[in-house]
Amino acid sequence: MAQKQEENFLSVPACPFRRVSFGTAHCTISTDSHVSEVDPLTCLNCEVPRLIDVPRCRYLSLGTELKPYRGEGKLVTALACRALNIKLYHLKTCEECPLYSEVPSLADQIKQSADIAQIQVPLREELVEQIARDVKLDYGVRDEETPPLLPIRCWRFPEGHCRKMPVYTRHKASVILKYNDRNNELYKSAIKPALVELNLQPYRIDEEIASDEEMCRVCENVQESDYAIYSLDDWSSHSLFLIGIMYGIGRKTALIKNDSAQPVPLTDYVAHDIIHYSQVGELKEKVSNFFSAFLKPGNPET
Secondary structure, three states: OOOOOOOOOOOOOOOOOEEEEOOEEEEOOEOOOOOOEOOHHHHHOOOHHHHOOOOEEOOEEEEEEOOOOOOOOOOEEEEEEOOOOEEEOOOHHHHHOOOOOEEOOHHHHHHHHHHOOOOOOOOOHHHHHHHHHHHHHHOOOOOOOOOOOOOOOOOOOOOOOOOOOOOOOOOEEEEEOOOOHHHHHHHHHHHHHHHHHOOOEEEEEOOOOOOHHHHHHHHHHHHHOOEEEEEHHHOOOOHHHHHHHHHHOOOEEEEEEEOOOOOOOOHHHHHHHEEEEOOHHHHHHHHHHHHHOOOOOOOOOO
């Protein structure tokens, strides 16, 4: 009695939608949401290889409704039209359709469509705006609502970053005004009342800037603030550097200058931000008018 020869399945047709992984074969167009593994008998009975062996319409969508084990159950080829968005029960519909657009290889068309498929993910408008702000910050650009904490290279510490970790405080205004009778009167009668009436938070740095420690304290507070005020009447060797920091990190800066005081260098470059005054009484109104231009009318936070 002749021994029955075991099937080697060499007659199974090649299929561009069959994939092998870890000793199993899978159908990549299976419509089964849980099982994609296929048996050689299943593939042997499948119509897809023969169906795509000839030119077909580019809008034809294929799927396999299958039972994967040893060819049991009826294998059905699922057909649909991507142009009409309808299920097809036979290819005669394609023959009569005015949208029929033939391609030499339907398999290549399906693969190409998968490669360029668009994924649409619903995004909240707030999330899109936040992403836009983050991108702007990465490139050193900010709008009026963005906390202006841009990283700057530390000039004091060798590692190049600030050890004090500045914390941004919305509407904080750093006032660099050293302690003396003239400046005390300016701050008490003009600068502080003007800032408070605008709902800003004044913070005065009144020590004389004589070393890196005082310079560092000014730099830290300016980074934490939205606004900065510096008196040109207290001009020193540190003034240019500190003013450069204020402008470099984008703070809204006011430079106050008594008309009777000695002139200082380079003021032509920042003339638009200099508040000139002769008497203490007029300084309050000028400070108020200067910073009012930066505040949005009707904003409850201002």
